[in-house]
Amino acid sequence: MEPAPAPSPLDSDPRSLLNTRFGLESFRAGQQQVIERLLAGRNVAAVFPTGGGKSLCYQLPSLCFSGTTVVVSPLIALMKDQCDALRDRGIPAVRLDSAMTPRQYRQAMHGVRNGDTKLMYVAPERFFNERFIASLGSLKISLFAIDEAHCISQWGHNFRPDYLKLGSVAKRFSAERILALTATATPSVLKDIQAAFSISDDDAIRTRFYRSNLHLRSVILDQQDQYAHLLDRIRSRRAGCTLIYVSTQATAEEIAERLTDDGIKATAYHAGLDTDTRVSIQNEFIASQKGIIVATIAFGMGIDKSNIRYVYHFNPPKSLEAYAQEIGRAGRDGKIAICEMMVVPEDRVVLDNFTYGDTPSRQNVLRMIEILSGHADEFHLSHYRISSESDIRLLVVRTLLTYLELEGYLEATSPRYDHYKLQPQVTSQTILDHFQGERRAFVSSLLSLLTKGRTWFTLNVTLATKRLATDRERIIKTIEYMNEQGWLVVKVSDLTHGYRWLRRVDDPAALADQLTTRMLEREKSDIQRLDQVFLLAEARDCQAATLSKHFGEKRTRACKHCSACLDEGPFDMPITAPRTLGRSARIAVQDMVAKYPDALATPRDQARFLCGLSSPVMMRSRLTREPHYGVCRDMPFADVLRELEGG
Structure with missing residues (x-):
């Protein structure tokens, strides 16, 4: 990606802004290098330790740009705290989250559109919401900042599938520059971040990790x-x-x-x-x-x-x-x-079992592929429904769908809500008085398609696109515009995600093997991360x-104040004696398989039941209420699985 053209800053002196708007005398390590690169129109990565001042790297530049700075963060608490702190400094900022009332949302978007609000905080999943996409269409995004950017790496410690798509989101909305921020990127994860957001090595700023205090x-x-x-x-x-x-x-x-x-x-x-x-x-x-x-x-x-x-x-x-x-x-x-x-040895069992509980069986992965293969070339589906039907946890379903995108089978299209409910706050005539010509005729026809209920009107968007001979995007943009003006209140439900097939699955069984192997590799990687924690301990x-x-920082001197340096260690981790499944547990599994043959069809499903690791089918079948659920929760999942597989 070529660097964006340099901005026409409202005030391009970062040091002056640092003092006058933020009350600070000097930059912390790395901050000035990041900000100067952003002002030059470049994409930048900032890897600062926790508490290293990452937020200033987008807050200060936001005052220099004529457009909006969008900050993507999964941390609602951070959004609220930072918005409150910025408002105390006289810097308008808004957060868009699910807790907002319709009135708060309208006010927030109005401030962004008229330029009074320079900073907008949003959660990553917002970018896969057709209402939000419609409301962003006309915004000029000067800076697209991604907090917790390590979530983009599928081999990182906190992979979030939605993050993999943020690069294409930034392009879709013609973001002029990108800033990726994290406190916990290993060298390999940083490379993934750079690749995703077209960030050169010179523009990847990493500050010192070690803190002597x-x-x-x-x-x-x-x-x-x-x-x-x-x-x-x-x-x-x-x-x-x-x-x-x-x-x-x-x-x-x-x-x-x-x-x-x-x-x-x-x-x-x-x-x-x-x-x-x-x-x-x-x-x-x-x-x-x-x-x-x-x-x-x-x-x-x-x-x-x-x-x-x-x-x-x-x-x-x-x-x-x-x-x-x-x-x-x-x-x-x-x-x-x-x-x-x-650290106690029993903690390892609990943490390992959390990890094993996320890995689906090959049978369930194959079931998910078969469900997907039954859809048309372009389709919408509910992640919740496919999770339930395939008996795979929701986050794992999203991860598998992302893998299918990365492998070139699927391409994500815009999500949509199946049901829209509208509650007018003014008369139809009042709404129509704000339009003229073709736009007035379109809005009039759209309003005529509303079906009246007791207090809410229902709109069948699919039917409306056919009746009005238009695309869905225009209808949604029109609804959002009327919502932002306060003329009606909108309620949506039943989110479905859109996909199109780029190539069909020729061999479902082989693909199920491939995806299962990939999930097992991820499981192994997560277990190795735990090994590193216990080795440190x-x-x-x-x-x-x-x-x-x-984290890629080599120290030539010992710190002189950790447990190793103070000769408190080394510590030996006690080796726990292996335990085997007792006769009662084996009888319990046989009884449960007879009672729930579909939910407990595989040894992995049975091991999850005994170790107290739920699944969508277990929850739906109320298996988690059975007295034998979790009787082996203190045993390593791998040992339980091995015994069940061995008969």
């Missing part, structure tokens, strides 16, 4: 000693803001309750809490000097708090990338912060150097 510690414990060790650490160290990461919602509630009972006030935070509760907990923690949060990974994304003194991993993270992101929230004020990982070498090397 983060003191890494680890310990390997027996499970019965795990909580006592955490309690001792909190009591024996000077009080300070503390994050305790756990792997499940139930553990978050349990540990917070136990700490509170032991005289240490702690609050649980996880995705199972309602939005208002989560916001209240987060705000209280941000304002505190000694607050303690026990959280799943749902907490911390985009949080702006400088004085977190301790990050404890009561359960280990799934990867070194996740670990780096979570400990990166500590010590942003430059003062010493301790980051300690507490064993503290056989300088932990800071080991972590830095993983």
Whole structure:
């Protein structure tokens, strides 16, 4: 991609803006290089550690461009916090998320269209929403910024299929320049980011990963000693803001309750809490000097708090990338912060089983291919429906569909909603008075096709395209325009995703083998990531150097303050004795297979049932309510599967 032409800046002096609009005296490492390249019209990648100031790299340039800066982020909490902070500085910014009311959405889009609002935050899935696409059509996008850009790499630690399509989205809307940002890109993931967004090596800016004020510690414990060790650490160290990461919602509630009972006030935070509760907990923690949060990974994304003194991993993270992101929230004020990982052998079983639970059986992959093959050359389908029919988890379905796109079988077209409901806020005549000529005739004909219900009108868009001899896009744009003007309220339902066949599947069985192998390779890759975490915890070498090397930064000197450097390690991971399926578990499987032959047709399905790893069919069949569900949850999935396959 050729660099975009240089902008006609409203104020092209970055240092002046830094001081006058953001109240800062100097740039942090890497920020000026990124901003200068963007102002020159180039595509840029910024790999800064957590807390390294990535957001300024798009916030400041947004004030220099005549068009809109679109920031793509999966982190709703980050969107809200940054919009609030920008408004406090007199910089209008909006976030478009599912929590907005129709009125809020109209006001937000009005501010963007008239140029009052320069920054617009959106989630990646918004770009596959036909209503949003219709509303973006006439916008000039000066900067397209992608946060958490590592999600684009299918071999990265947090692959999100929607991210793979953002490069084509940027081209579709003629974005003048692209900025890809991440804190956790290994060298290979950075190469994937550069390839996806046409970023040259000279425009890939990576700043120093190592932070000397983060003191890494680890310990390997027996499970019965795990909580006592955490309690001792909190009591024996000077009080300070503390994050305790756990792997499940139930553990978050349990540990917070136990700490509170032991005289240490702690609050649980996880995705199972309602939005208002989560916001209240987060705000209280941000304002505190000694607050303690026990959280799943749902907490911390985009949080702006400088004085977190301790990050404890009561359960280990799934990867070194996740670990780096979570400990990166500590010590942003430059003062010493301790980051300690507490590992028990049983944690490995739980984390491994999470990974194995996502891998579909070959039979289910073949079923999904057969369902797809039955569709016409161009078609729409519900991801939820195909997940249910093929018994493959929703995110895995999206990943498999993305693989079919990468292999040249399918091409994604615009998603659409099957059902539109409209509620007029003014009379039809009032609406028509705003149009003339052909446009008035078109709107009049469109309104005449509405079917009245009790309080809402229904529009059959497919029928309307035929009756009006027009394309769907014009109808949707017209509806969105009337919605933005406040003339009607729109409700949509039943999202379906569009595809067209580029080449048909000649050999479904061979393709099922290929995709299953690919998913098993990904499973193996995820298990290897866990190996890296547990190896780091064993503290056989300088932990800071080991972590830095993983992210492409070579350290020649030891840190002198991690568990390895302090001679607390190395630790030996206890080898747990292998367990076998008991007679009762085998009888239970036989009984369940007889009762649910379709849901438990393969050894992998049966292993998932015994290990408590649900699937769409298990949920629908209420298999998860059977008393034998999860009886082997403490056994490694691989061992259970091996025994079932061996008979």
